[in-house]
Amino acid sequence: MTTEIETDVFEEHRPVLMGVAYRMLGRVADAEDVVQEAWLRWSGGDRSAVREPRAYLVRVTTRLALDRLRQIKERGESYVGPWLPEPLATDLAGTAPDAEQRAVLADSVSLAVLVVLESLSPLERAVFVLREAFGYPYAEIAAMLDRGEAAVRQLAGRARRHVDERRPRYEVDPAQRRDLTERFLAAAAGGDLAGLMALLAPDVRLVGDSGGKSRAPLRILETADKVGRFLVGAAQKGVVDPSFRFLELNGGPAVLVLSGDRPDSVFQVDVADGCIQSVYIIRNPDKLQSLAVDA
Template structure:
């Protein structure tokens, strides 16, 4: 196989590899880096000895992502605030987030699932995703994890139980938008009672400030409808007028402080957002608000 043929076959697999890496890492940029590293390893390998290129590439990108997750776990010990997946922002009027691959992947995954995946160990996450979402045999997964096939099965089973135990988010965007707009309207008025009404009793508000000064001093996590409503009622009249609805990782959420877009109601690409809040709606109420303020984790799709 010539170098050009090898490159062409890799490009044919790129979208699938990006999907694997994005679900593993929750970051479009990190996923792209993992796919690029996979290409470097392929280029350095004796590719003539590879019988099943697709499986080989999936195994390699899985190992790269596993290393990334383990390194990230060590870095998290010094992280300020709650680590949240990157926010991919698109126009809420779009039936699809757009042609950009990052948005397509985000639309297929969603923040709610990515947050649940973050509760898994790196091994559980890899085993569950590679088997349940991408159909890789447990023999291949065991080789990625350097463990036995029964152990790989057990890891996938643990991950599956965690994912299945999470609430099922509302999939209809019109229903999502109705709830999110009701939350924003109540926040603009500082209406505590109306906020409690649109929040699940066990609602949680999480913030990932990164290095953003806007997140300094804010609690990393607020739990319970009353506590979340108090915070939104106190701060809503100040921040809510600069907010608008948008697609965040494929579901209706909130863009915070977008420069010209917030005032005009035009697409998210018209101004650089200060933050993005993914809103998880279940059975007509908000169960989670995940606010990302870290600038490097905000990806605007035009």
């Protein structure tokens, strides 16, 4: 029987467990399922030999997430159009004692980084998340994954090189990013092509994720002209009874577009050199369900 104290212990560590599972899977629902399974193992298992509950729970969650990730990879699920992670509502202000650590946490959960992590092997992804996002020593990661420390160091090095080679370099100044997001929203919603062109980098990329279930580009758009004209055309077709909410998603400012009271889409921008370098639009309704309760 699980005592109230043991329930409190699990709840204390739930945020970090969700953080590990989401970074590994890129899917809120799958991460929640993994954390729930970790709870069942915690509440129904023999905890007499558990000296460090956090380490034990992270190990269980990591292994469950690894199993889920391998199942997804083995099924070879096809996806219509570009894939983006399911947006995750975040509030990193209280998660780390200083700005530098908060920036690391924000980067590790950003859409751009999670897209790169999707191309890692399950084991590389687990090692990268535990080491880079949560700072676990190699020896602890090795114990969690039942691997030798030398093998874990090799996996970590390979994953870090892969991510560094493919991860775009963006600025993380929240104020500038919020300002450009607001100006982008005003220009896009108003169909102001000139206003958009003034904000977009010449080689800007637009990634639209609909899963084939809503209207969105089925390939990545590149160059300011193509992205600007697409956004103006989308504004002209319009959303029924639109409203907009600013919120923090994946460690940065984003806009939730509502049609009536139903989430229609999410967009977020990445910024460098005072310009918008990437635009992410998520319109797959399956990926917006977690935002509906708060909408």
